[in-house]
Amino acid sequence: MTAVNLVIADAAVIAKRNVIKIKRVPDVLVFVLISPIMFVLLFAYVFGNSIDIPGSNYREFLIAGIFAQTVMFGATFTGAGIAEDMQKGIIDRFRSLPMSRSAVLAGRTISDVIYNVLSLAIMAVTGLLVGWRIRGSILDAALGFALLLLFAYAISWIMALIALFVPSPEVINNASFIVIFPMTFVANTFVPSESLPGPLKAFAEWNPVSTVTQAARELFGNIPAGTPEPTAWPLQHPVLYTMFWVVGIVAVFAPIAVKRYEKANTK
Amino acid sequence: MPATPAVQASGLTKRYGDLTALDGLDLTVPEGSVLGLLGPNGAGKTTAVSILTTLLQPDEGSATIAGADLATEPQLVRERIGLSGQYAAVDEVLTGFENLDMIGRLYRLGKQRSRDRARELLERFDLVDAGDRPVKTYSGGMRRRLDLAGALVAEPPVLFLDEPTTGLDPRSRIELWGVIRELVGRGATLLLTTQYLEEADQLADEILVIDHGRELARGTSDELKTQLGGERIEVTVDSPESIDAARAVLAGVAVGDVEVNVATRTLLAPIAGGVGSLSAALREFESRTIAVSDIGLRRPTLDDVFLTLTGSVPEPADSTPDPDQPTTEPEEVLS
Ligand SMILES: Nc1ncnc2c1ncn2[C@@H]1O[C@H](COP(=O)(O)OP(=O)(O)O)[C@@H](O)[C@H]1O
């Protein structure tokens, strides 16, 4: 087997172990699945009725933003899982085995895709129930979901690295919110970026959360005809720009996280 | 060509800020033998094991393990070792079988071989019935056995066991000793750490006593015991008048001078015959009707080792403070 195959094989073993754990301790899963429903309903009925975007259906505008927000927040599970593993005795076993050095982290980021697939599916159904529609082709819509998943995967590597720096799993949520909140809210997720004040507007336009949201909106056909073209380059090429970030984040954060994992002290 | 030792480490040093956890430790474990690394809490045992199993980078020093260089070939080292750490390194949520199967896969034994091996080991470690239960339902002894099984999945030539019996009840401890003896019988090379001299005595070919990350003594169990004065019979007689008679009895079985503590009416006799000497002494006490309030075989404890080697007991000793002030013999307890 080549080196890459070995990494994949080892990561698959770890991912399988994580899935067994999800099945055996399903409480986490329940919350993962309930909160997206809550988000969709909350935003659709609380904000969806109060904010008016001329020429657009705000509820429809919101859905892609809620998807992006939920997968961003979902990435904290990766951090929590890794921080917890690092505390447990099993990590000494992993680190003394001749397995690939990146497998524990890679396996975790892979198994957490399951969370995102499930929460996207649940949000889509909830969205459809409250009036959201896919107005483009199914293929485009599938591409939109795939992009959201890829983006979530990349973000989970950031959370993995944060998890390796926190002293205990309890800190992980607060630590990761430092990254997640500005990225999620200084974006076009819930309001059009044009409506933000100067510097925030620039941040929002170049923020990959905005572009993944924009891409999903376009691919779901949720941008009504007559909406003015965005002026910022990233928002004009949201799929390309988002992919650039996905590759960039994994290329930068995965190796740093693996280095950090190797150096992490045992208890 | 001369056999190279399975583990050879020199000058291992690890510092945590001002604290030197390991201070230039050298150790050698010949192939097929057992080295007992003996020391109190905080002596540096886990640090040494962590370094030798690639979990921790030493600040100084080098080692080869089963022919692989620790610094330059850590992955090769990992292929050739098995580790059972001080804290059982098993996944609580997975079952015993799933834990062993996963370890097999990560040693890259393949699907079928991993499963077979997991079943074999569950059988061997008496965990078949518990094999499909999550580990969190296991007792401490079962967890330990599973952890040890985990170290054996790939049948590595060199094993590291860090305090394998600490925290176990006496029965589980004896059971685990049996398992370890069996491993050694099959020719495994083993580095075992312990806080108990008795454990090192039972299991190790050679004992290395450390404290503050430094070597205090090394030798076979017998060598260390000789150095320590070996086993003793400790007798407390009922009345002060019996002391001389008791001393005469003990002189008959002792292999050295009998110590007497008049204040506590306690006598201490070095012996070589173990329980045999004890029962011989008991019979004599009975036939001469010397009333004895307490009699027992006393083996050197780790505290004794430290008393001898350093002149001080490391931690506040758990033995009751005895008011042995002026006695007939001003000599130290051990020669
Ligand atoms: N990560 C660490 N940070 C600071 N000090 C440590 C760390 N690990 C161990 N030590 C210290 O190093 C010394 C040796 O520890 P250890 O090897 O665990 O001893 P043992 O296993 O013999 O009980 C102790 O004084 C311990 O407090």
Ligand SMILES: [Mg+2]
């Ligand atoms: Mg220890």
